[in-house]
Amino acid sequence: MSSDKRNWEEFMEGIWRQNPVFVMVLGMCPTLAVTVSAINALSMGLATFFVLVCSCALVSLLRKQIPKEVRIATYIVIIATFVTVVDYLIQAISLKLYEALGAFIQLIVVNCIILGRAEAHASKHPPLAAMINAAGMGIGFTIGLLALGVVREILGAGTLFGVALFGAHFQPWVIMVLPPGGFFVLGAWLLLFAALERRKQRRRAEQLEVAQHG
Amino acid sequence: MNPATNALPDTTPALAMIRTLGLIAALCGAIIVAAYQGTFDAVQENKRIALERAVFKVIPAATSVVEYLAYSDGRIEKVGAGGTASGGSAANEDIGGLKFYAGYDAAGHLVGIAAEGAAKGYADTVRLLFGYDPVQARISGFSVVAMRETPGIGDKVGRDAAFLANFPLDARLGADQRRLAQPIRTVKHGSKTNPWEIDAIAGATITSRAVGKAIDDAAQILLPRLVPQLDQLREQP
Numbered sequence: 001m002s003s004d005k006r007n008w009e010e011f012m013e014g015i016w017r018q019n020p021v022f023v024m025v026l027g028m029c030p031t032l033a034v035t036v037s038a039i040n041a042l043s044m045g046l047a048t049f050f051v052l053v054c055s056c057a058l059v060s061l062l063r064k065q066i067p068k069e070v071r072i073a074t075y076i077v078i079i080a081t082f083v084t085v086v087d088y089l090i091q092a093i094s095l096k097l098y099e100a101l102g103a104f105i106q107l108i109v110v111n112c113i114i115l116g117r118a119e120a121h122a123s124k125h126p127p128l129a130a131m132i133n134a135a136g137m138g139i140g141f142t143i144g145l146l147a148l149g150v151v152r153e154i155l156g157a158g159t160l161f162g163v164a165l166f167g168a169h170f171q172p173w174v175i176m177v178l179p180p181g182g183f184f185v186l187g188a189w190l191l192l193f194a195a196l197e198r199r200k201q202r203r204r205a206e207q208l209e210v211a212q213h214g
Numbered sequence: 215m216n217p218a219t220n221a222l223p224d225t226t227p228a229l230a231m232i233r234t235l236g237l238i239a240a241l242c243g244a245i246i247v248a249a250y251q252g253t254f255d256a257v258q259e260n261k262r263i264a265l266e267r268a269v270f271k272v273i274p275a276a277t278s279v280v281e282y283l284a285y286s287d288g289r290i291e292k293v294g295a296g297g298t299a300s301g302g303s304a305a306n307e308d309i310g311g312l313k314f315y316a317g318y319d320a321a322g323h324l325v326g327i328a329a330e331g332a333a334k335g336y337a338d339t340v341r342l343l344f345g346y347d348p349v350q351a352r353i354s355g356f357s358v359v360a361m362r363e364t365p366g367i368g369d370k371v372g373r374d375a376a377f378l379a380n381f382p383l384d385a386r387l388g389a390d391q392r393r394l395a396q397p398i399r400t401v402k403h404g405s406k407t408n409p410w411e412i413d414a415i416a417g418a419t420i421t422s423r424a425v426g427k428a429i430d431d432a433a434q435i436l437l438p439r440l441v442p443q444l445d446q447l448r449e450q451p
Binding site: 065074077078085094096174 | 234245250252260365
């Protein structure tokens, strides 16, 4: 029971409490650059998810063999390997998608979420826990990217996953698919999450007060 | 000369580090090679489909595509013809052959020529594929292969109805058969008067000019080599 509960906590950490995009604000380079459409955001999220889970599994499996002096070099080699695999997979799935994501597929190698997970978690935990935690982080990152991609595509192009939502007279809000739009939308999401967090804290403080005085 | 007395107790021997790194590199190498081999056929197939789709877009009547190279000495050679072509085809790219695509209909008749062009746009090089209609000697249309133009502004060249209505463009050769009679030119929005001119999109002049220049640059070299040899392309080989 308690191990199930711990696994669940490990999994949910990346999705909610330590969400890489909205809480840790990591990996901003792909977050801002590729989220011009929902499909790009989803593909980038899934590609990162795959690299994250595979590299964390391998790092965790080899964690006792990797001398700490060369661990960063080792992690980078392992991460770069899985990025190369993803690179070929995406080319095999769709060249159009490959061109849309451009250099950001290769740049997953230096995504700090992945190296951070390898260093802070996978190198200290057994493979199952490392993969569960990595999967949570990967899903959390994908959700973060999608949250941006969906809003930017709807406002900036009037479509969602390529399907037109409004009539032919819709005038797209072009700035939303340009770089400044990425910052606007990210800022709005961060504002929303900060407001939710603050309200939660105030509630907790109020309850505490009631409990003390009541 | 005095082993292990001064060393910290948890220091890893150099050999162990090299061994671990070497083993992990070998493992990663094997994974990469497996991924490359495993996806190779699918990637090649995707590239072929992408090329065919792009060619069919500029030659809508075509049902099959054959790749050719046009040389400066007037020869035209099928790509991948192997031993039958003089000189062999492996080095074709190196000796200045210009690649173009001949589109054939179901009956095997030539219905159009497609070729690539490229010119500097606003953000980066605009690469496109344009279609040439050998019967009317016109540029029938184009499709963008790759560009990084501003979304919503420059990238309209691929879908703006008024801009696409510029085509077909007159692309007859001059009397000497060495240049186009009139170079393809992009003119300021609203000032197109001749069938070889492209009316620029207002607000996206630089990208519109890149389209004109990409077509002109490629057509000026390709068409003088291609047009005198058209007869040998009429039927699908």
